[in-house]
Amino acid sequence: MNEEALKYWIALRAVEDVGCVGFRALLAAFSSPRAVFSAPARSLQAVPGIGPKTAAHIRSFAEWGMAEREVALAAQRGVAIVTCEDPLYPRNLLNIYDYPPLLYVKGALVSDEVCVAIVGSRLASVYGRYVTEKISRELALKGITVVSGLARGIDAAAHRGTLAGKGRTIAVLGCGLDVVYPPENESLAQAISAHGALVSEFPFGTPPNAPNFPSRNRIISGLALGVVVVEAGEKSGSLITARIAAEQGRSVFAVPGAIEAAGSRGTNRLIKQGAKLIENVEDILEEILPQAAMPPAVAPLLSRHPSSDKAPADPKSSTPLCPQRIAGLGDPEQKLLLLIPYDPVGIDQLITTSGLTAQ
Numbered sequence: 001m002n003e004e005a006l007k008y009w010i011a012l013r014a015v016e017d018v019g020c021v022g023f024r025a026l027l028a029a030f031s032s033p034r035a036v037f038s039a040p041a042r043s044l045q046a047v048p049g050i051g052p053k054t055a056a057h058i059r060s061f062a063e064w065g066m067a068e069r070e071v072a073l074a075a076q077r078g079v080a081i082v083t084c085e086d087p088l089y090p091r092n093l094l095n096i097y098d099y100p101p102l103l104y105v106k107g108a109l110v111s112d113e114v115c116v117a118i119v120g121s122r123l124a125s126v127y128g129r130y131v132t133e134k135i136s137r138e139l140a141l142k143g144i145t146v147v148s149g150l151a152r153g154i155d156a157a158a159h160r161g162t163l164a165g166k167g168r169t170i171a172v173l174g175c176g177l178d179v180v181y182p183p184e185n186e187s188l189a190q191a192i193s194a195h196g197a198l199v200s201e202f203p204f205g206t207p208p209n210a211p212n213f214p215s216r217n218r219i220i221s222g223l224a225l226g227v228v229v230v231e232a233g234e235k236s237g238s239l240i241t242a243r244i245a246a247e248q249g250r251s252v253f254a255v256p257g258a259i260e261a262a263g264s265r266g267t268n269r270l271i272k273q274g275a276k277l278i279e280n281v282e283d284i285l286e287e288i289l290p291q292a293a294m295p296p297a298v299a300p301l302l303s304r305h306p307s308s309d310k311a312p313a314d315p316k317s318s319t320p321l322c323p324q325r326i327a328g329l330g331d332p333e334q335k336l337l338l339l340i341p342y343d344p345v346g347i348d349q350l351i352t353t354s355g356l357t358a359q
Contacts, residue, residue, distance in 0.1 A: 008033035011067040020098040096222040100201035107197030117147040120154025120230035128231040133161030138281040140167020169196040174212035181208040217241040225288040226251035232266030
């Protein structure tokens with residue numbers, strides 16, 4: 001999208017009282033933000049949810065300099081502004097009620113990637129950090145993108161574990177992309193932008209104010225097929241993310257903890273309320289992979305879990321955990337990876353199914 005058109009997207013997003021749902025309604029009625037600003041007040045008020053006050057705000061909008069500065073700053077800082085009409089806009093996010101009309105992105109978004117969110121307490125225990133890094137690292141090795149919020153504690157551990165597994169990770173911020181919060185995670189943020197993406201719906205310079213974080217949480221859960229809560233106290237913000245995830249139709253997982261630990265009360269309560277108790281990464285994968293929209297030729301069919309009583313799947317029908325292309329692999333290696341399911345597979349079978357030579 002050219003800079004002139006992008007200016008109108010930023011401007012409409014900044015209009016008082018429009019909001020994400022109002023933006024969507026206006027876009028549906030007028031096809032483009034530019035057309036919205038040219039519409040008469042009567043036409044604006046005919047749009048569901050747009051009353052006289054909001055229409056007046058649109059008609060009187062004068063902060064065009066701000067919108068132009070946002071576009072210029074994005075170009076200077078290597079940030080992409082991705083609108084909801086862009087092919088790279090995350091498809092899962094479009095399925096939530098109040099998806100943001102535009103995202104600021106530093107790094108790279110990958111279309112149709114399979115994401116799992118991991119969230120938890122900022123005051124994480126040693127056990128919580130260990131479990132988080134282990135799960136996120138194993139998800140990365142399976143080709144799953146891990147989403148979190150760059151906060152202290154569990155969030156930071158989720159990002160680090162993914163990076164240790166040479167995987168992609170996305171950090172959703174509750175501030176502008178030029179404001180790193182917490183500041184001690186600046187080097188981690190740089191690593192994430194190089195091996196995934198930093199994402200925010202907030203303009204440059206937005207401070208990490210408390211009301212921003214519930215909004216951020218809906219994006220974290222909206223990007224993912226499932227949300228894993230590792231540690232959470234009784235009033236943890238992670239429980240808000242879990243509630244939002246359930247409302248969005250996402251799978252909710254929880255790691256159980258010691259019954260006497262304050263940091264486990266929230267997660268243990270989630271399990272009581274129906275969240276899936278997880279002990280290993282397979283517990284997550286068997287739930288989310290059937291939901292993943294993947295090409296039919298490589299649609300994942302879970303082979304027998306070690307604890308399952310079902311007969312093992314036909315080896316010839318075994319398919320990959322995730323068809324996401326992995327950097328550094330050539331076509332033959334990628335082809336072989338796609339033919340390796342959960343269970344070990346013999347070399348002779350790989351030769352037969354791949355059509356490659358033994359060498």
